[in-house]
Amino acid sequence: MAFDELNAKITSEEEARSFIKYAGAAYCNKRSLLNWNCDNCNGYTTGSSETVYFSKQKTSAAGYLTVNKNKKLIVLSYRGTKDIVNWLYNLDFSFVSADLDWPYNNAGIHSGFDATTKSLLSNSTDAIQNALGKYPTFKVVFTGHSLGGALAALTAFRLAQNGVIPWEKINLITYGQPRLGTPEFAxxxxxxxxxxxxxxxxxxxxxxxxxxxxxxxxxxxxxxxxKYGQTIQCSTYKEDKNCIGYIGDFSREAHFTYWDQRIKTKC
Structure with missing residues (x-):
């Protein structure tokens, strides 16, 4: 698939490295996040406060918003797959309409990801509106690992479409994120x-x-x-075989390790 129009920008490698712990922290329990006292609540994330935790039992989805006043950041992070309920939604890979106007009117989204995103959307909306009301000039970053990356991306999409936050203010950084939908949605x-x-x-x-x-x-x-630990800037024209062409050489560790950091899912 070749991309028709490209206005999206990419972040720096330094910033991509910085948010790994924020993505990993979403696997931690509510109490440790509210106190910002968890295995991932250190390093670049130090100083985070005013944390809001949200979850939904039906979809087993969870996420949080936190504010880092020192770095002038608002971060929304979503948890990756944890249990069988998550897997049931993950495996619902039929498409639902993205409800977009022409020429994207045929765009479709992974049904399970969409349902999981929507289960937390009111919480995400309230949290970001409250945070931006207090800190309107702060940078906003959406992040997550695996399923959490999909939820971060689709939450950002829904919030922008609903007029909660302008596209220009959204910074999305995900790790090991699966594909979200059809070529039209991309x-x-x-x-x-x-x-x-x-x-x-x-x-x-x-x-x-x-x-x-x-x-x-x-x-x-x-x-x-x-495979050598080098960072590659992939093609901006189409999906790059140098970045996706490793079928038959899979590794479980690869899904959890980014540069010299490992995302801890037991937190």
């Missing part, structure tokens, strides 16, 4: 004036799911860590 996301970065590691099966043979496509941009 084209729509590429056309928006936001900052969108998917960090992927060589050998990660999830990052190249769901397959293009099923009608799925990734949007831009892909920052890829190759």
């Amino acid at each position: 084209d729509f996301l590429n056309a928006q004036a936001w900052t969108s970065t998917r960090v992927t590691s060589y050998g990660d099966l999830i990052a190249i799911s769901y397959g293009r043979s099923l009608g799925y496509a990734h949007n831009q941009h892909n920052m890829h860590i190759n």
